[in-house]
Amino acid sequence: MLAVVLAVFAVFAASRLLKYYRAQKDLGYLPGLRSLVTPMSPLGFALPPSQYNPGRDWQWRLRESVYRDAGTETISAIPYVFGPPCIYTSSPEVAKQVVSTKGQFFKAYDTTLITLLWGPNIFAANGEEWRKHRRIINPAFSNATFASVWEQTSRVFDEMEVGEGWAGKRAVDLPVVNGLTNKLALILISTCGFGNPLKWQFTNSASGGMSFEKALSIVSSNHIALLLIPDWMYRLPNKWIRELKTAVDRMNLFMRELIEKRRAEMAQKAPERTDILSAMIKSSESEGKFSMDDSELVGNTFLLLSAGHDTVAHTLDAAFALLALHQDFQEEVYQELLEVMPTEADFTYENSARLVKTRACFLEASRMFPSGFMLIRDTAEDVVLQNVGPNNDDVLPLKRGTRVVVDMIGLHHNPRIFPDPEAFKPERWYNAHENDMSMFSFGARACIGRKFAVAEGICFLAKLLRRWRVEPLAKEGETKEQWKQRVVRGVVVLNLGIGEVPVRLVRRDC
Numbered sequence: 001m002l003a004v005v006l007a008v009f010a011v012f013a014a015s016r017l018l019k020y021y022r023a024q025k026d027l028g029y030l031p032g033l034r035s036l037v038t039p040m041s042p043l044g045f046a047l048p049p050s051q052y053n054p055g056r057d058w059q060w061r062l063r064e065s066v067y068r069d070a071g072t073e074t075i076s077a078i079p080y081v082f083g084p085p086c087i088y089t090s091s092p093e094v095a096k097q098v099v100s101t102k103g104q105f106f107k108a109y110d111t112t113l114i115t116l117l118w119g120p121n122i123f124a125a126n127g128e129e130w131r132k133h134r135r136i137i138n139p140a141f142s143n144a145t146f147a148s149v150w151e152q153t154s155r156v157f158d159e160m161e162v163g164e165g166w167a168g169k170r171a172v173d174l175p176v177v178n179g180l181t182n183k184l185a186l187i188l189i190s191t192c193g194f195g196n197p198l199k200w201q202f203t204n205s206a207s208g209g210m211s212f213e214k215a216l217s218i219v220s221s222n223h224i225a226l227l228l229i230p231d232w233m234y235r236l237p238n239k240w241i242r243e244l245k246t247a248v249d250r251m252n253l254f255m256r257e258l259i260e261k262r263r264a265e266m267a268q269k270a271p272e273r274t275d276i277l278s279a280m281i282k283s284s285e286s287e288g289k290f291s292m293d294d295s296e297l298v299g300n301t302f303l304l305l306s307a308g309h310d311t312v313a314h315t316l317d318a319a320f321a322l323l324a325l326h327q328d329f330q331e332e333v334y335q336e337l338l339e340v341m342p343t344e345a346d347f348t349y350e351n352s353a354r355l356v357k358t359r360a361c362f363l364e365a366s367r368m369f370p371s372g373f374m375l376i377r378d379t380a381e382d383v384v385l386q387n388v389g390p391n392n393d394d395v396l397p398l399k400r401g402t403r404v405v406v407d408m409i410g411l412h413h414n415p416r417i418f419p420d421p422e423a424f425k426p427e428r429w430y431n432a433h434e435n436d437m438s439m440f441s442f443g444a445r446a447c448i449g450r451k452f453a454v455a456e457g458i459c460f461l462a463k464l465l466r467r468w469r470v471e472p473l474a475k476e477g478e479t480k481e482q483w484k485q486r487v488v489r490g491v492v493v494l495n496l497g498i499g500e501v502p503v504r505l506v507r508r509d510c
């Protein structure tokens, strides 16, 4: 018996060794991560970090060392036992090749599965299908939409101040800002993207069941569970599972109702709307190449609701923490706000183009904590990557089917591109053009919502900093440096965010 076990083990070990050496060769003997499992595998993602597993947040934890120690901006991750081998790059030159839409790279099914649970969508699509989605949705991201984002962010901020009981207070302690930013960003995408205006005080649905906001929030924070839980488990008498099931059913119902209501409104020739939902429904009613079917409508509705709020909320959380630590810069932003928007009447979307420092603050927070932290692609054919190696002037031939990941944390902490990368330096972005905002990716497939996000971010920060000074909310006896060590750290769930941010707001005008 022992002999059989040993023989099986020997065959397994030999096959792994062979696989390991083949992967080394296929990935051009690039140095990098070597571990029992790769972080790209479900096991590597789920298990805590250890000497055998870099863990799901290795890109954050090792951001200062992994490329430096390898001596190159493009590295390999090869497992001894489990997981797909792949390449990670922190080089913008390589990243641009990888995310190009020319057809050499594509998004593989397993890397977009989480978004496909609700239906086909723009994020998961490739080639002609992606072009179709993008062409239909693009017109909704217009100046009129961005102006409405500005207006609505301002309205929701005012509602939040009242709803949270800040009115008339000299100072407000917020032990965790993250819940507030999440709620604000959700209201914004629902209102401006889908014409489904929500109030700060969440209400129950008309039928008295779980509200849309609660359903989306439960679903958004349980993506991975949704992927893993088999249907039969939903029948178990477990409170958490039952709540998840209710949230999924409610979400489906809300999205379908939203779509049906808008269809009926459009059939009655109501005044034309220009939001994302209307653009998609209009296409669903046309024939031919550029039409969306119902499953694509639901898939995109969920994707945009989800991608459109988590990312912005995480960036605002990071901005809160960084502003709390940089009082001098906060004062500069305040002076800019007084100059550009001295009265309420000046608080307009048009004037926001002059808020150079406020915008730079949002972008620098997004650089330090790029919420879309991995751009994952597979090669569709044999490809030769340019600009690799220690001097970024080498080439790397890759076989068809190789996985290449743009490490957005590594890229945005790459000292060649962002000198002194751990320092908060908003001035990096003072003259940035839209195409320089690399945290939204590059080229034709860059984030469709980047101007939406920036309008929302600037408006939120402008309202906040015009009225309040942000300070660290420290524990008793905690120094500013200790607060920084405790708070300013990356947390990876589906996106990259910062941990819970505790701040104190001190009113400026009293």
Ligand code: HEM
Binding pocket: 099, 122, 123, 124, 134, 189, 193, 303, 304, 307, 308, 309, 311, 312, 315, 366, 370, 371, 372, 373, 374, 375, 376, 439, 440, 441, 444, 445, 446, 447, 448, 449, 450, 452, 453
């Ligand atoms: C700070 C906020 C945001 C950041 C950092 C961000 C980042 C990104 C990144 C890096 C990508 C590329 C993903 C890839 O190619 O794999 C992306 C794509 C996308 N983003 Fe954003 N995003 C933000 C806000 C938004 C908002 C507000 C919306 C919607 C209103 C949105 C909708 C999308 C969509 C639909 C895509 C897929 C585009 C395509 O494949 O053509 N994002 N985003």
